[in-house]
Amino acid sequence: MADKDTNIELIEKIQALKKQRNAVLLVHNYQRPEVQDIADFVGDSLELSRKAAETDADVIVFCGVHFMAETASIINPEKIVLLPDDHAGCRMADMITAEALQRKKTELPDAKVVCYVNSTAEVKAESDICCTSANAVRIVQSLGENEIIFVPDQYLGYYVANKLKREMILWPGYCPTHVKIQPEDILREKHKHPDSIAVAHPECTPEVTQVADEVLSTGGMIRLAKETDVNTLIIGTEIGILHRLKKENPGKTFIPASRKAICPNMKKITLEKVLWTLEDMNPQVKVPEEIRVKAYGAVERMLAI
Ligand code: 13P
Ligand code: SF4
Numbered sequence: 001m002a003d004k005d006t007n008i009e010l011i012e013k014i015q016a017l018k019k020q021r022n023a024v025l026l027v028h029n030y031q032r033p034e035v036q037d038i039a040d041f042v043g044d045s046l047e048l049s050r051k052a053a054e055t056d057a058d059v060i061v062f063c064g065v066h067f068m069a070e071t072a073s074i075i076n077p078e079k080i081v082l083l084p085d086d087h088a089g090c091r092m093a094d095m096i097t098a099e100a101l102q103r104k105k106t107e108l109p110d111a112k113v114v115c116y117v118n119s120t121a122e123v124k125a126e127s128d129i130c131c132t133s134a135n136a137v138r139i140v141q142s143l144g145e146n147e148i149i150f151v152p153d154q155y156l157g158y159y160v161a162n163k164l165k166r167e168m169i170l171w172p173g174y175c176p177t178h179v180k181i182q183p184e185d186i187l188r189e190k191h192k193h194p195d196s197i198a199v200a201h202p203e204c205t206p207e208v209t210q211v212a213d214e215v216l217s218t219g220g221m222i223r224l225a226k227e228t229d230v231n232t233l234i235i236g237t238e239i240g241i242l243h244r245l246k247k248e249n250p251g252k253t254f255i256p257a258s259r260k261a262i263c264p265n266m267k268k269i270t271l272e273k274v275l276w277t278l279e280d281m282n283p284q285v286k287v288p289e290e291i292r293v294k295a296y297g298a299v300e301r302m303l304a305i
Helices: 004-021 045-054 066-075 098-107 121-125 136-141 154-164 183-192 206-211 218-227 241-248 271-280 289-304
Strands: 023-028 041-043 059-063 080-082 112-116 129-131 148-151 197-200 232-236 253-256
Touching: 004 023, 004 271, 023 045, 041 045, 045 059, 045 066, 045 289, 059 066, 059 271, 066 080, 066 121, 066 289, 098 121, 098 148, 112 136, 121 289, 129 136, 129 289, 136 154, 148 154, 154 206, 183 197, 183 206, 183 232, 197 206, 197 218, 218 232, 218 241, 232 241, 241 253
Parallel strands: 023 041, 023 059, 059 080, 112 129, 112 148, 197 232, 232 253
Antiparallel strands: none
16 A cells, blocks of 8 residues: 555646546545545446546546446447456446346346346346436336346345335345345444434345335435434445545544445555556456447436436
8 A cells, every 4th residue: 555655646647647638537435545535526326427428538537346437438439438457347247147138038028127237238238227226216117017127136126126016026146245234233333323324225135224224325325424414324335435424524423334345346446556547548448339339228228317
């Protein structure tokens, strides 16, 4: 880990190169604190895809995981999308392949496929519409009575189905980071802090979301923390979000439900890698046009809602 002076030097070089390349730095809420601090915009998956759709920069440096950079490239085929570490994948996204989804669609030819944005471009290309944790309920609602295959997160799918009191066919994927949060973690912290509110990400298991007071995307948690009069919040998601929560709400207390909730892929992006990616203009994320056009349909339908 770099010391403070090295960080200052790195940040100056990044800022200069960013200007030279006409680049924008989009950063997810789970990124390392020092990476969040140099962002042009920090947000959840939905907010970041909207920013990617709006930007007039020539280059998008995506500090997040592979599917997020891919989504930016699906929306902006003419732009260069850089992912500072191309090994920063999402283990949930790897729990489904386009071939496996095609087989499921053959079994259920009338069903609509709703695909969580945490998926590869190939899987998006096989889907009718995308969703994120921030809009999943609204997206499913927009499909009326249709039979739905929800991929790949069974827990987000379960949460939506339960909220809308309907059935859906759920793909058995899950986030290995969020399943580390246990209901006892929330209950223990609630007991210690009786005046707190507990929030959980919908990627947590149903046992956890059932004992939480609110179930929200990371962007939703950021908004709630600002708006609520409650001073202590128990946070049931990846702990990288605590940096922004504390920075934006210095008078409030944020307690991680579990310190085990760390996504190793989100932590792969460092300041050094951000500098190198701008120097080398590599690694780039580019989706083959044939897949991009199909995947764009699913992303565009989501952004339109
Ligand atoms: P958000 O869209 O809520 O930021 O979630 C992204 C993610 O990968 C959660 O694990
Ligand atoms: Fe994927 Fe989970 Fe990491 Fe989010 S926290 S990027 S769902 S592995």
